[in-house]
Structures are given as structure tokens and as C-alpha cells.
Amino acid sequence: MSTQETRERLELLQGTLDLLILPALIFRSQHGQGIARTIQQTSEEELLVEYGALYPALQPLEERRWISARWGTTSNNRKAQCCSLTAAGRKQLVKEAAKGKRWAAAIGRISDPAKEG
Secondary structure, three states, X not given: OOHHHHOOOEOOOOOOHHHHXXXXXXXXXXXXXXHHHXXXXXXXXXXXXXXXXXXXXXXXXXXXXXXXXXXXXXXXXOEEEEEEEOHHHHHHHHHHHHHHHHHHHHHHHHHOOOOOO
């Protein structure tokens, strides 16, 4: 059994899903399952996005016009909503990435008692 198999996946914190969805769409349009798979693979299997959490998170992003969604057919001939990053979404991605780096650094400083300021 590998180290990866014995480790627990990290829980997503409320409000972090936007930070994960936007970059998942940077290179191509994807349906929900593709977005979830991209997040899981990019995080090296640390993060698992449940579909029950993903789909409700997409609607506010579409309302903010950070993503656009349209119905289409998947490669296995199923109907699915395909999401794309908009120009406004690309701008927001830059902001979210900067916030995410600050957030991760702050958590790292707090959670590592060996480091002293």
C-alpha cells in the first residue's frame, strides 16, 4: 500500500471551491465530472470534489459571469452542462490565485510551530 493510499483526502473549506473551479477551466471547457477530475488530478489526488458540492457552486459563478454554461453532449453521448471560463472569470482567477497563495502561506505559518517569526 502506497503512502498516497493510506493518507486521508483533505476536506474542502467553505468558499475554496471557486478557487479550484476557475483554474480547472483555464485551458478548455468542461462538464462537471471533468472539472472534478481535473481538481483531483491537479491536487495529486489530495482533493476530491463531491458532485453534490460542485454543481451548486457552479451557479453563483455563472451568475457573476465568471463562467458560462451551455448544454451539450459528452464523448460518451450523454447530455451534460459544459462550462467555460469567461474574460471576467480570467480576471477573477488572477485575484483568487493571489488570495489563495496568501491564505496557504498564512495557514502554513500558523500550523508549523517549529517556525518562529
